[in-house]
Amino acid sequence: MPASEIARHVRARCAADAASAGAVRLTLAGRSALLSANPYVAPSLLRTLGHLATTAEDRPSLTLRAARLREEDSDVLGTGCAPVAGIVQPSPDGRSVVHVERWTVGHLDRSEGRIDVLIAPAELPSWRLAKPLQLLLSIHLADRGIDVVHGAIVSIEGRGVLITGAGGSGKSTAALAAFLDGFDFLGDDCVAVDAGLARGYSLYGAVCIEHDHLPSFGGMTAFVQSASDKAVVALSEVAPQRVVHDTELVALVVPRFTGAVEVTTAPLAKRDALLALAPGSIVRRAVPPAAALSRMCRLVERLPCFAMATGPVDGIGPALRRLLEET
Amino acid sequence: MNSNDVFEPAADRVAGEVIDGEAILIDLVTGVYYSMDGVGGRIWRLVERGVASSAIVDAIVAAYDVERDIAARDVSAVLGELTRDGLIRRSSREPQPADAVAGERLPYLPPQLQRHRDLEDLLALDPPSPGMKQIPWK
Numbered sequence: 001m002p003a004s005e006i007a008r009h010v011r012a013r014c015a016a017d018a019a020s021a022g023a024v025r026l027t028l029a030g031r032s033a034l035l036s037a038n039p040y041v042a043p044s045l046l047r048t049l050g051h052l053a054t055t056a057e058d059r060p061s062l063t064l065r066a067a068r069l070r071e072e073d074s075d076v077l078g079t080g081c082a083p084v085a086g087i088v089q090p091s092p093d094g095r096s097v098v099h100v101e102r103w104t105v106g107h108l109d110r111s112e113g114r115i116d117v118l119i120a121p122a123e124l125p126s127w128r129l130a131k132p133l134q135l136l137l138s139i140h141l142a143d144r145g146i147d148v149v150h151g152a153i154v155s156i157e158g159r160g161v162l163i164t165g166a167g168g169s170g171k172s173t174a175a176l177a178a179f180l181d182g183f184d185f186l187g188d189d190c191v192a193v194d195a196g197l198a199r200g201y202s203l204y205g206a207v208c209i210e211h212d213h214l215p216s217f218g219g220m221t222a223f224v225q226s227a228s229d230k231a232v233v234a235l236s237e238v239a240p241q242r243v244v245h246d247t248e249l250v251a252l253v254v255p256r257f258t259g260a261v262e263v264t265t266a267p268l269a270k271r272d273a274l275l276a277l278a279p280g281s282i283v284r285r286a287v288p289p290a291a292a293l294s295r296m297c298r299l300v301e302r303l304p305c306f307a308m309a310t311g312p313v314d315g316i317g318p319a320l321r322r323l324l325e326e327t
Numbered sequence: 328m329n330s331n332d333v334f335e336p337a338a339d340r341v342a343g344e345v346i347d348g349e350a351i352l353i354d355l356v357t358g359v360y361y362s363m364d365g366v367g368g369r370i371w372r373l374v375e376r377g378v379a380s381s382a383i384v385d386a387i388v389a390a391y392d393v394e395r396d397i398a399a400r401d402v403s404a405v406l407g408e409l410t411r412d413g414l415i416r417r418s419s420r421e422p423q424p425a426d427a428v429a430g431e432r433l434p435y436l437p438p439q440l441q442r443h444r445d446l447e448d449l450l451a452l453d454p455p456s457p458g459m460k461q462i463p464w465k
Contacts, residue, residue, distance in 0.1 A: 083456075083457070084453075085453065085454065085455060085456045085457075086456045087456055087457050087458055088456040088457065088458035088459050088461070088462065089458050090458065090461050090462045090463065093463075094462065094463035094464075097462060099456070135456070139462065142464070143464075143465070166445055166446075167445075167449065269347070270346050270347045271346055271347060271349040271351065271362060271364070274344070274346050274351050275351060275360065275362060275443065278344075278351065278353065278360075279353050279358070279360040279443070279446055280446065282342060282353055282355070283353065283355060283358045283360075283446050283450060283455075284358070284446075284449075284450060284453070284454075284455040284459075285455075286459060286462060288464035288465075289342035289353065289355055290338070290342045291464065292342075293342040293343070293344050293351075293353065294344060297344040297346050297351075300346065301346065
């Protein structure tokens with residue numbers, strides 16, 4: 001089905017289904033957004049986006065409407081044939097982007113600042129349950145000079161650390177360990193960054209944890225939302241006041257598990273910091289590659305960068321505290 | 328390689344930046360990313376600027392304590408590698424001058440193009456959504 005017809009279908013369904021839903025105002029990367037979600041899909045969205053709720057009534061720069069993806073929608077839109085990564089269909093003029101996945105069909109109007117999406121929450125894999133609309137949000141934010149990066153952010157008293165690195169380097173572990181140690185949390189592997197302002201923003205308040213890793217984070221087991229592959233934990237339900245919207249960024253940390261007895265940090269060459277941040281945030285991502293790399297380069301030049309040799313999980317929080325005190 | 332050849336980054340395929348004199352290049356097609364320090368970073372800067380290959384050699388000799396024939400060999404080797412990996416291509420644009428180099432010549436270390444392949448396998452196993460590359464950006 002042509003992208004224009006998919007867009008028309010999704011907009012019409014959202015206009016009908018989400019119209020009667022209550023609207024929630026969110027602060028998304030420092031800007032106002034308005035979320036209207038059908039009661040069937042609202043709980044799953046609010047579980048991961050609800051921490052961004054605000055009482056501010058600025059004119060929204062993004063309108064999000066979400067309705068249920070029904071079987072008849074799937075038949076019409078052909079979602080059953082979509083690959084796991086989904087299909088992206090931009091319009092020739094680039095104003096409109098459609099993203100078709102098996103369990104979500106979204107449309108972004110880049111000029112109007114509107115995302116309409118049909119979702120089947122019961123069918124979503126854990127990584128999509130925890131981080132919905134990631135591609136379309138990335139495009140919307142990139143159009144405004146804000147990059148969604150492959151990294152985690154934790155902070156204390158408004159001073160934040162961007163934790164980045166290759167897959168499996170320990171970003172999520174470090175972020176969760178810091179959270180358990182009392183840090184504020186903004187994201188474990190997908191966060192937004194304004195390089196010009198050196199500010200980090202939370203997008204999602206839910207994280208995915210391997211089921212057999214949950215005992216390491218004992219306090220969270222009561223908040224698991226069941227999913228077939230990983231456990232989805234809404235940290236905003238664990239400690240609502242400590243999942244925050246945004247923070248100043250004062251340091252960049254690249255973790256590496258060494259098994260050392262003590263967790264230590266040491267200065268890291270800018271080149272190595274950029275190598276840790278940029279490739280994973282650009283390759284396979286819906287970002288303008290050259291502009292995003294340039295912005296990340298400016299951010300790395302601006303922030304003190306450190307390598308963190310990790311060992312025991314409970315040593316990570318104290319090591320990050322020491323680093324923040326010295327930075 | 329002709330000494331008057333001018334090259335340009337393959338903008339549809341590579342994103343590159345120089346930080347602290349080191350070039351970081353990302354191949355958006357394969358997921359391989361590269362780093363080149365010192366002399367290599369300077370070569371990349373000169374390619375971006377559109378300096379002809381012979382003038383790149385001149386600039387390296389002016390900046391580093393190296394014999395011209397060695398510099399020419401190494402510049403040719405790097406440009407060849409970048410070309411073979413699809414990161415640069417011959418350009419039809421007019422050659423641009425390199426900036427004048429002042430000060431003492433720095434110690435010379437042959438440029439090395441370091442490849443990082445950890446994302447390459449990931450990209451092969453889990454390619455991006457079809458259509459992603461067609462998204463136009465301002």
